[in-house]
Amino acid sequence: MQANLNKLREALRLTLPSAELEISSPDEVPNIQLALINSNFPTGPLPEQVMRDVIAKPAYWAFCWGSDLALAQWLTDHPTVVKNKRVADIGSGSGVVAIAAKQAGATQVWGCDNDEQALLATQTNAELNHVDIKLCADINDLPKDLDLILMADVLYDRSNFALVKKIKALNGTLLIADSRIANIEDPDFTLFHQAEALTLPNLGEFDEFKTVRFFVTGRPQTLLGTDAA
Numbered sequence: 001m002q003a004n005l006n007k008l009r010e011a012l013r014l015t016l017p018s019a020e021l022e023i024s025s026p027d028e029v030p031n032i033q034l035a036l037i038n039s040n041f042p043t044g045p046l047p048e049q050v051m052r053d054v055i056a057k058p059a060y061w062a063f064c065w066g067s068d069l070a071l072a073q074w075l076t077d078h079p080t081v082v083k084n085k086r087v088a089d090i091g092s093g094s095g096v097v098a099i100a101a102k103q104a105g106a107t108q109v110w111g112c113d114n115d116e117q118a119l120l121a122t123q124t125n126a127e128l129n130h131v132d133i134k135l136c137a138d139i140n141d142l143p144k145d146l147d148l149i150l151m152a153d154v155l156y157d158r159s160n161f162a163l164v165k166k167i168k169a170l171n172g173t174l175l176i177a178d179s180r181i182a183n184i185e186d187p188d189f190t191l192f193h194q195a196e197a198l199t200l201p202n203l204g205e206f207d208e209f210k211t212v213r214f215f216v217t218g219r220p221q222t223l224l225g226t227d228a229a
């Protein structure tokens with residue numbers, strides 16, 4: 001694991017040369033440890049080339065995004081949602097949601113991210129928490145018999161709505177947690193929960209991005225197992 005932490009640190013410094021990795025537990029999910037960028041990370045003004053690198057290849061995985069914190073906490077509080085299920089986390093980044101799903105009793109969890117450093121972060125953080133997370137870089141490589149697919153803070157990029165269509169074509173209920181969108185214009189989704197959360201370390205985001213909305217395909221009662229018998 002130390003070797004992976006070193007690789008992550010090197011990857012982070014390729015973008016932000018003076019950044020550090022710190023291992024800590026978010027208040028929302030105190031049972032999860034994550035290696036994230038240091039809380040007093042350099043913000044600027046940054047040298048021009050560093051700015052260009054940050055924009056060209058943002059180290060999303062070095063932050064734990066608000067939607068992920070909110071979703072990881074909600075899964076921890078509602079373990080029946082994932083218990084004994086096969087689950088995938090799309091855009092896994094730091095891996096916090098995948099780790100929370102596994103800790104809450106999912107039988108198998110896949111972390112899927114098209115950034116290879118994010119996959120390394122998911123793997124390293126899974127090792128830090130002694131859970132087994134399977135990795136894949138392409139949603140087409142996910143197993144076809146998933147029960148639940150999670151996706152948090154991936155719709156910051158509007159082009160990722162195309163991803164939602166593709167994921168809907170897979171088997172399994174799709175649960176999206178996102179602070180960047182107020183609604184999903186697709187009648188298959190129901191908004192069923194809202195929570196407040198901040199990205200860790202704090203990015204000083206606008207107030208409008210502090211509310212995380214949870215959407216699910218199908219009936220929320222089915223997800224929660226509260227359907228009338």
Ligand SMILES: C[S@@+](CC[C@H](N)C(=O)[O-])C[C@H]1O[C@@H](n2cnc3c(N)ncnc32)[C@H](O)[C@@H]1O
Pocket residue numbers: 060061063064065066068069090091092093094095096097112113114115118137139152153154156160163
């Ligand atoms: C804002 S980050 C959220 C990361 C993660 N959920 C967390 O907070 O730790 C968005 C993540 O989605 C990933 N991503 C974006 N487009 C993707 C795609 N088409 N397939 C898989 N992952 C994608 C990015 O690489 C990035 O890691």
